[in-house]
Amino acid sequence: MKPELVIEARERDVGGFFVRRALPTLRRKLVGPFVFYDHLCRVDFQPGQGLDVRPHPHIGLATVTYLFEGTFQHRDSLGYVQSILPGDVNWMISGSGIAHSERTPPELKQSGGPLHGIQCWVALPQEHEEIDPSFVHHPAATIPRVDRPGVDLRVIAGSAYGETSPVRVLSPTLYVNAHLRAGASLTVDEQHEERAVYVAAGVVSLVGDDALYGEGSLLILPAGEAVLHSHDGANVMLLGGARLGGERHVFWNFVSSSLDRIERAKQDWSEGRFGKVVGDELEHIPLPTS
Numbered sequence: 001m002k003p004e005l006v007i008e009a010r011e012r013d014v015g016g017f018f019v020r021r022a023l024p025t026l027r028r029k030l031v032g033p034f035v036f037y038d039h040l041c042r043v044d045f046q047p048g049q050g051l052d053v054r055p056h057p058h059i060g061l062a063t064v065t066y067l068f069e070g071t072f073q074h075r076d077s078l079g080y081v082q083s084i085l086p087g088d089v090n091w092m093i094s095g096s097g098i099a100h101s102e103r104t105p106p107e108l109k110q111s112g113g114p115l116h117g118i119q120c121w122v123a124l125p126q127e128h129e130e131i132d133p134s135f136v137h138h139p140a141a142t143i144p145r146v147d148r149p150g151v152d153l154r155v156i157a158g159s160a161y162g163e164t165s166p167v168r169v170l171s172p173t174l175y176v177n178a179h180l181r182a183g184a185s186l187t188v189d190e191q192h193e194e195r196a197v198y199v200a201a202g203v204v205s206l207v208g209d210d211a212l213y214g215e216g217s218l219l220i221l222p223a224g225e226a227v228l229h230s231h232d233g234a235n236v237m238l239l240g241g242a243r244l245g246g247e248r249h250v251f252w253n254f255v256s257s258s259l260d261r262i263e264r265a266k267q268d269w270s271e272g273r274f275g276k277v278v279g280d281e282l283e284h285i286p287l288p289t290s
Contacts, residue, residue, distance in 0.1 A: 001206050001207065001208045001209060001221070001222065001224060001225065001226050001227070002206065002208070002209045002211075003206065003209070003219040003220055003221060003222075004220045004221060004222045005027060005028060005219075005220040006213065006217060006218070006219055006220070007022055007023075007025055007027060007028060007217070007218040007220070008216055008217060008218075009021055009022040009037075009039060009198075009216040009217075009218060010025075011041075011216075017040070017041065017043045017045075017051070017115070018041045018043070019038045019039060019040055019041060019119075020038070020039040020041060020215075020216045021036075021037070021038050021039075022037040022038075022039065022198060022216075022218040023035060023036055023037040023120075023218070024036060024250060028220060029248065029250075030123065030243075030244065030248065031194050031195075031196045031218075031220060031239055031240050032171075032172075032173065032174060032192065032193065032194040032195075032239065032240035032241030032242060032243065032244075033122045033123050033124075033125075033171050033173060033241050033242070033244055034120055034121070034122055034123075034175075034196075034239050034240070034241075035061065035121050035122070035123040035248055035250060035255055036061075036120055036121035036250070036255075037118070037120045037121075037198065037218070037239070038118070038119045038120065039118055039198070039200060039216065040067075040115060040116060040117045040118065040119060041116070042068075042069065042114060042115070042116035043114065043115050043116070044112070044113070044114050045104070045109075045112045045113060045114070045115065046112045047110060047111055047112040048109065048110070048112070049109070049112060050072075050103065050104025050108065050109035050112075050115075051072050051102060051103055051104045051115060052103050052104070053101055053102040053103065053285075054101055054280075054283040054284055054285045055075075055099050055100065055101045055276075055277040055280055055281075055283060055284045055285065056099065056100070056101070056253055056284065056285040057094075057097060057098070057099045057253055057254070057265065057268075057269045057274045058092075058094035058097070058098055058099075058100070058121075058253045058254065058255075059094050059095070059096065059097050059129075059254050059255065059256060059261070059262075059265045060094065060095070060123065060124055060129045060248075060254065060255040060256040060257075060261070061093075061094050061121040061122060061123055061124060061255040062091060062092060062093045062094070062121065062122040062124065062169075062170075063090075063091075063092045063094070063100075063119070063120075063121055064089065064090070064091055064118075064119070064120050064121070064122060064156070064157065064175070065084055065089070065090040065102075065117065065118075065119050066087075066088075066089060066117055066118045066119075066156055066177065067084060067085065067086045067087075067088070067115070067116065067117035067118075068086055068116045068117050068200070068235070069086055069114040069115060069116040069117070070086070070108075070113060070114050070115035070116060070117070071083055071084060071085050071086075071104075071105065071108060072084060072102050072103060072104050072105070072115070073102070073103055073104070073105045074090055074092075074100060074101075074102055074135075075100060075101050075103075075277050075278060075279050075280045076092065076098055076099065076100035076101075076135055076277060076278070077098055077099040077100065077133075077274060077275030077276060077277050077278065078098065078133060078134070078135055078275075078278075079278045080135045080137075080278075081278070081279060082135070082137045083105060084137070085140065086117075086140070087140030087143065087154065088137065088138060088139055088140050088143075089137070089138040089143060089156055089157070089165075089167055090135070090136075090137055090138075091135070091136050091137075091138065091157070091167050091168070092133075092134070092135045092136075093124070093131065093133055093134045093135075093168075093170075094133055095124070095128070095129070095130060095131040095132055095133045095134070096130045096131065096132065096133065097133060097265065097268065097274055098133035098135075098274070098275070099274045099275055099276070099277050099284075100277060101277050101280045101283075103280075118198075118200065118237060120239075121255060122157075122169070122173065123244055123248045123255050124170055124171075124255075125170055125171050125244060125245070126244075126245060126246055126257050128170045129256060129257065129261075136167070136168065138165075138166055138167055142166055143155065143156060143165060143166075144163035144164070144165060146160075146161045146162070146163055148161075148186060149184065150180060150181045150182075150183065150184025150185070151178055151179065151180050151181070151184050151185075151186045152178070152179040153176055153177070153178050153179075153186075154176065154177045154178075155175075155176050156175040156176060156177060157169055157173050157175040158172065158173030158174050158175055158192075158241060159172075159173075159174075159191070160174055160176050160189040160191070160192075160238065161176070161189055169241075171241060171242050171244065172192060172193070172241045172242040173192075173240075173241040173242075174189060174191075174192040174195060174238055174239060174240040174241050175237070175238070175239050175241075176189070176237070176238040176239075177235070177236075177237055177238075178228075178235075178236050178237070178238060179233075179234075179235050180202070180204070180228065180229075180230040180233060180234045180235075180236065181230075181233050182230070182231065182232050182233045183230075183231065184229070184230060184233075185207070185227055185228060185229045185230075186227070186228045186229075187225060187226070187227050187228075188221060188226040188227070188228060188238055189238065190224075190225065190226075192240045192241050192242070193240070193241065193242050193243055194220075194240040194241060194242070194243055195220075195221045195226070195238065195239075195240040196218055196219060196220045196221060196238075196239050196240055197218070197219040197221065197226075197228060197236050197237070197238055197239075198217070198218045198219075198236060198237040198239060199213055199214060199215050199216065199217045199218075199219075199234060199235075199236050200215065200235045200236060200237060201215055201234060201235040202214070202215070202230055202232060202233050202234030202235060202236075203215075203230065203231070203232065203234060204228050204229065204230045204234045204236060205228075205229050205230075205231075206219070206226060206227065206228060206229070207227040207228075207229055208227075249262055251266070252266075252287070252288050254266070266287055269287050270287050
């Protein structure tokens with residue numbers, strides 16, 4: 001099988017470290033409910049350095065954080081304070097509106113260390129776009145594991161490979177982390193309407209396709225059996241789910257089926273009508289001008 005589309009994630013400097021952004025692009029806006037997909041490229045912070053994402057707002061989406069290495073601390077306007085470690089899942093539903101920040105904890109910032117992971121947004125179905133905001137932390141031990149020959153799987157959200165994640169999703173979702181050892185193959189779960197593979201590390205191929213796909217490649221898969229293979233080992237993310245009804249508009253950190261709703265969110269942030277991030281009230285990211 002050959003991919004329907006291959007997107008090479010664009011590298012961006014987001015203030016002290018780099019991300020590879022795979023979604024959205026002009027060629028593809030969503031895969032299932034996934035509307036934004038950032039790969040936090042691996043970095044070794046020196047003592048005194050770290051992640052400092054100041055308070056900022058969201059509407060109409062769920063943010064999903066999954067780390068391979070490192071840790072950082074989430075704070076939000078609901079009052080939640082939560083450190084996330086590798087294998088944990090932070091799932092924040094913004095709904096009608098929430099503000100949050102993400103920073104390296106002070107003690108880790110003092111010593112330095114690695115950071116590597118994925119941050120993405122899942123757009124909400126139209127009937128749930130204005131639900132109350134919420135935040136839930138799922139420790140790594142609660143995330144279902146599936147062992148296949150030469151492959152370790154974690155079902156981060158939704159259902160796959162006969163397991164269902166405890167993460168509350170609002171539409172059918174595929175989100176799985178798969179570690180393929182050298183020489184291993186994996187059939188991508190076929191139960192979901194839309195599917196893609198993101199290569200976070202290593203190189204993979206698809207059985208029936210001679211091309212090799214390395215780190216930063218997002219492979220949009222057609223319907224049918226798709227079998228991944230890695231000669232030397234790879235770390236990949238499987239993502240997708242049911243196609244959402246209606247168009248989604250994205251401006252900055254806002255996602256909505258309504259342009260008027262995005263305009264209202266822009267005004268609300270500019271005029272201070274979002275809640276303050278508890279314990280991180282002194283700074284914020286201003287609304288972009290374009």
